[in-house]
Amino acid sequence: MKKRILWTGVLVSAIALIVFSFxxxxxxxxxxxxxxxxxxxxxxxxxxxxxTVDELTPERAAAFSEELFGARVTFLNENGDLICDTVDDEExxxxxxxxxxxxxxxxxxxxxxxxxxxxxxYSYYCRQFQGGAYYVRIAISTQSLLDVYLSSFPVVFxxxxxxxxxxxxxxxxxxxxxxxxxxxxxxxxxxxxxxxADCPELETLAALMNRMNDDAELQMKQIADEKELVVKAxxxxxxxxxxxxxxxxxPLTSIKGFAELLAAGVLTGDAAxxxxxxVLQQSERLTNLVASIINYNxxxxxxxxxxxxxxxxxxxxxxxxxxxxxSERNITLYKHIEPDVLLESRQERVTEIFGNLIRNxxxxxxxxxxxxxxxxxxxFSVADTGIGIAKENxxxxxxxxxxVDKSHSGKGGGFGLGLSVVKKLCRKAGWWxxxxxxVGKGSKFTxxxxx
Numbered sequence: 095m096k097k098r099i100l101w102t103g104v105l106v107s108a109i110a111l112i113v114f115s116f117x118x119x120x121x122x123x124x125x126x127x128x129x130x131x132x133x134x135x136x137x138x139x140x141x142x143x144x145x146t147v148d149e150l151t152p153e154r155a156a157a158f159s160e161e162l163f164g165a166r167v168t169f170l171n172e173n174g175d176l177i178c179d180t181v182d183d184e185e186x187x188x189x190x191x192x193x194x195x196x197x198x199x200x201x202x203x204x205x206x207x208x209x210x211x212x213x214x215x216y217s218y219y220c221r222q223f224q225g226g227a228y229y230v231r232i233a234i235s236t237q238s239l240l241d242v243y244l245s246s247f248p249v250v251f252x253x254x255x256x257x258x259x260x261x262x263x264x265x266x267x268x269x270x271x272x273x274x275x276x277x278x279x280x281x282x283x284x285x286x287x288x289x290x291a292d293c294p295e296l297e298t299l300a301a302l303m304n305r306m307n308d309d310a311e312l313q314m315k316q317i318a319d320e321k322e323l324v325v326k327a328x329x330x331x332x333x334x335x336x337x338x339x340x341x342x343x344x345p346l347t348s349i350k351g352f353a354e355l356l357a358a359g360v361l362t363g364d365a366a367x368x369x370x371x372x373v374l375q376q377s378e379r380l381t382n383l384v385a386s387i388i389n390y391n392x393x394x395x396x397x398x399x400x401x402x403x404x405x406x407x408x409x410x411x412x413x414x415x416x417x418x419x420x421s422e423r424n425i426t427l428y429k430h431i432e433p434d435v436l437l438e439s440r441q442e443r444v445t446e447i448f449g450n451l452i453r454n455x456x457x458x459x460x461x462x463x464x465x466x467x468x469x470x471x472x473x474f475s476v477a478d479t480g481i482g483i484a485k486e487n488x489x490x491x492x493x494x495x496x497x498v499d500k501s502h503s504g505k506g507g508g509f510g511l512g513l514s515v516v517k518k519l520c521r522k523a524g525w526w527x528x529x530x531x532x533v534g535k536g537s538k539f540t541x542x543x544x545x
Contacts, residue, residue, distance in 0.1 A: 107257050115250045123239050127217065130236060131204050134219030137162045137232050138202075141221075147171065147228045152178040166216065168231040170194065177228070182211045188231070193220040197229055206236060215241070345376035403444050405435045409469050412449050419456050420465065430468040437543060443519050450512040451476040451539050463536070477538035483531035491529065492517040516541075 141158065150169040159167040159180040169177040174189025188194050196203025197220040206217045215238045220231040237245070352369040355361050361369050409431050413420075420427055437444060455465050455478035463479035483491060492513050520527045526544055531537035 107261060108254055111253055111257060112250065115246055115253075119246050120239065123237070126236070127206055130206075130217045130234065131219060134204070134217065134232050134234065135202075137165060138219060138221050138230065141223075141230055143223050146224075147177075150177050150228060152180075155180050162232065166233040168233070170220075170229040170231065172226055172228060174198070174229065182209075184211050186211070191218070191220075193218040193231065194229060196220070197222050198226070208238070209233075348376040349373050398440065400438050400440055402436045403439050403441050405437045405444055405448075405474070406431050406433050406469060408441065408444050409448055409467065409474070412445070412452055413467060416452060416456060419453075423456065423459065424462045425456065425459055426462075426464040428464060428466040430466070432470050435469055435471055439523055443523065447516050447519050447541060448474065450516050451541075454512060455480070455537075455539075458537070471543070473540055473542045475538060475540040477536065479536040482533040482535050483529070483537055484533050488529060488531065492527075 140161065145154070155167045155169055155178050159165055166179070166181045168179040168182075168188065170188055171177055173187070174191075174194050175187045176185050189198075191205070192207075193203035193205040196205075202219070202221045204217070204219050206215070208214065209216050215236050216233040217236045218231055218233045220229055222229055352361075352373050356366060356369055356373075409429075413427065413429060451474075452465075452467060455476045459465060459478045459480040465479075466475075466477040468475045468477075517527055520541055524544055526542045528540050528542070529537060530540075
């Protein structure tokens with residue numbers, strides 16, 4: 095950064111210095127020409143205009159030149175032809191010279207150029223006398239524009255070296271002063287600190303860097319959250335496979351064991367019939383497990399249209415169907431079902447939600463307990479007086495294959511998927527399910543219809 099600033103400063107100042115030098119040299123050259131013309135006019139004023147053509151002798155020209163400190167003097171006749179010249183005696187007409195042509199037209203003329211005969215830079219001034227009877231030209235050697243440029247080169251070169259030294263010094267001082275706040279911003283940004291600008295010019299940059307840091311932190315948090323979700327999903331997948339394996343292992347072990355005994359002919363008569371009955375029951379249990387898993391996995395992909403369902407009728411039919419199981423355990427039923435409660439869903443979904451909750455309330459109730467089923471236009475609830483759920487398990491009861499009482503796992507076709515299915519169906523319908531429970535006193539599940 096410092097090198098870039100240094101070379102930029104050197105380049106800009108050097109170009110400016112060179113351009114300034116050329117412009118100054120040209121202005122000086124033009125100014126010196128004006129002064130030279132004025133001097134030549136003053137020289138010419140000293141000429142004796144009373145002289146006749148016959149008096150314009152080489153001696154007269156030499157005397158006039160000496161009077162003018164050695165200036166070149168030329169006498170020309172009315173046609174511009176050479177009469178005499180103190181420097182050049184080549185008898186060549188000077189009528190084509192710019193200053194002579196101008197003098198013939200205007201009475202006087204001025205020009206600066208390299209002499210075509212002497213090859214020296216001269217400034218010429220020519221004046222007409224006695225109505226054009228003759229012309230007098232005075233010339234003094236002068237510098238060309240190139241000479242002015244070349245003579246200024248040592249000074250320009252010295253200033254360029256001085257410019258380089260000044261640029262080095264100023265770059266060191268100013269970059270340290272200017273870049274220090276920027277370096278502080280960069281260091282604060284690298285440390286993830288909240289950046290505050292020390293000067294107004296850097297406030298926009300500070301705000302941008304703060305926003306970039308915030309975005310980076312947000313992205314890091316999102317990545318961490320996504321990673322955590324991936325880990326949870328993987329863990330859930332592993333738990334799911336482990337639970338399926340565990341749930342399948344018991345019926346498969348029973349089926350295999352009794353099938354081997356039957357195949358070996360070890361069991362006969364009533365023992366063989368009981369073994370066959372066990373194989374049949376365990377096969378049915380295994381079939382129900384597979385059906386439950388398939389049903390659970392198909393909920394997310396179920397996009398069939400919904401329609402109005404009479405939830406009151408479904409609740410009444412379920413209680414009538416489950417009446418023998420309720421009576422068998424001497425459970426007292428209290429029902430508060432409003433008539434014609436209509437829900438936007440499908441019959442099989444509502445049946446599965448209501449049925450799972452009521453069956454769980456029967457299964458985990460105590461002998462001689464009570465069961466309360468209530469349905470209104472805003473919610474459906476099932477309360478029991480059973481074993482209850484510990485606080486540490488309240489958040490886990492909706493997990494797949496989780497059962498509160500492991501001794502009841504698998505009885506009556508239960509595999510710990512019922513509440514998972516209920517929660518999944520409620521979430522798909524846009525409903526909310528909650529639970530209140532106390533160990534030894536019972537549980538109450540409530541489905542709130544939020545749409």
